[in-house]
Amino acid sequence: MSGPAGRDGERSVSGPAVRRRARRHDPGRRDRLIDAALAVIAERGVAGTTHREIARAADVPLGSMTYHFSSLEEVLAEAFTRHADAVARVFDERLSAARDRDEAAEAVVTLVSDSLLGSPADLVLSVELYVAAARNPALRAVTQAWMARSRRALERHFDPTTARELDALIEGLVLHSALSTDPMTPEQIRHAVLRYLR
Amino acid sequence: MSGPAGRDGERSVSGPAVRRRARRHDPGRRDRLIDAALAVIAERGVAGTTHREIARAADVPLGSMTYHFSSLEEVLAEAFTRHADAVARVFDERLSAARDRDEAAEAVVTLVSDSLLGSPADLVLSVELYVAAARNPALRAVTQAWMARSRRALERHFDPTTARELDALIEGLVLHSALSTDPMTPEQIRHAVLRYLR
DNA sequence: GCCCGTTATGTACGCTCGTACACATGACTT
DNA sequence: AAGTCATGTGTACGAGCGTACATAACGGGC
Incomplete structure (x- = not known):
């Protein structure tokens, strides 16, 4: 989506390793995600509420959702x-x-x-x-x-x-x-x- | 889904032509589809209401939905x-x-x-x-x-x-x-x- | 200063969805 | 009886989804 996002495909080839977004120390992220979920539900409805949408609203990567919650x-x-x-x-x-x-x-x-x-x-x-x-x-x-x-x-x-x-x-x-x-x-x-x- | 459904892949090869479900003369089908939609909404909610689900409830092929309605x-x-x-x-x-x-x-x-x-x-x-x-x-x-x-x-x-x-x-x-x-x-x-x- | 395990991240997979569309069929006109 | 065209049908396609998981980064206990 946003960001440079220029993946260089293979991890094993010579490239200077994958450029990852800097890891963020973010205690209380789980709480923020719940608030973000409420905002998304209010705006798009439950039907339009997805992992990706919530993650976007909270500005966290998709993987963060499955880390903090076991299901939608x-x-x-x-x-x-x-x-x-x-x-x-x-x-x-x-x-x-x-x-x-x-x-x-x-x-x-x-x-x-x-x-x-x-x-x-x-x-x-x-x-x-x-x-x-x-x-x-x-x-x-x-x-x-x-x-x-x-x-x-x-x-x-x-x-x-x-x-x-x-x-x-x-x-x-x-x-x-x-x-x-x-x-x-x-x-x-x-x-x-x-x-x-x- | 249901039915024999044994597609024989290519239309051009020798096979005895595609076996289609007999076409059904069904005036008022559009009305029945709307009723089926209500039944599906009641049972699964708007979120669970899809073309395929309505078609199944009314026992009509999927294509019938897009024929009778221009969108969900x-x-x-x-x-x-x-x-x-x-x-x-x-x-x-x-x-x-x-x-x-x-x-x-x-x-x-x-x-x-x-x-x-x-x-x-x-x-x-x-x-x-x-x-x-x-x-x-x-x-x-x-x-x-x-x-x-x-x-x-x-x-x-x-x-x-x-x-x-x-x-x-x-x-x-x-x-x-x-x-x-x-x-x-x-x-x-x-x-x-x-x-x-x- | 070094390890270690919790926290965080990117990406892949299999699935269902809406929709498009080429083709089949038969009721109706003539 | 033949031809036409609205009606009816099967299938393909691209997009977005939930979820899994291998891997990376770092705070904190020694």
Whole structure:
């Protein structure tokens, strides 16, 4: 691809030995690769996510992928786990900070609005995860854990039935707006959430 | 694959000419191919949907795919359009049959419950469509039209704001339950819908 | 300063894919 | 009955893929 790339074919002939890219000392590369994988999934989708694409995004040689991961599936699993954890953590934090039911409702409105306005990439990642989970048990476990964690966070302020239904409403609002050319405004989000909780 | 498949290599040599599968007169094959494509998408996902896989599912030769469709993308677009139309039609019919707001609410409950219990394949198809639409403008138009049609059906009984919010709630309930190992029961669905509409 | 094993790298292999295309067939016109 | 041409079929080709693996480079324990 990039670089001079002028291989001189045989290793045994006289040539001044193969010119290799200088080896790089790079602790934490595995972590960076997982982040790069998330970036590629967000941009190209799981379908367009390949060893070569991730390696290119992280600027490492292809061989580095098979060194750090035993299969592409493993990369995807780790990447989605990281994504779900990150999203759930924010969810947890904002709801933990709320001191009563009204503040909790407002936190939900903010979370939904922010996720719509802030990072469309995260929305795409979530939907990609849903699809991947439909056929991969390991990823299904990731989504299960994520949903359970969200519900638990909501149960700090709402009864279990309300928490579950509210969780579904949140999911619908986010997904619906994400796919729409005419997404809901924060005010419309607030209206929907408060109406359900009224 | 299947069949005798004993090619005899050269066309020009003495052999008794190439043994071809009998040509089949098959009007409406194009339609069947689209249905086969939907079946393959439901089973293997868009990622696992290939010309060869669809051809195998419909029991037609590979060449038939390129004859009827100019690209794989065209097949996907037609298949998803058919899927969205079919789902929207049921939605339309059930809501048109409702004579008042209460019956409309009950129709929504039934639609959600049925789609969960009845055909998990349809749920998978919908999520696959969402992902595909995120990167394909033609498919995005399909989802837009679908959403608009659903909302219009709801607006036969509810004001526009309620219709939109209810549509989102429906989306969330369906998706959430589809991904859960512990999906909501029809009674729980009814509780959620009626609570929102109360 | 020297070894050593962990870390890192380039490349090869076998496979499946989308697509192109030359050729066969038979329904329909005349 | 013959001829035509849309329809139907088999196969080849180049590209990209996941993965394996032989080899290189170097930090750190002696």
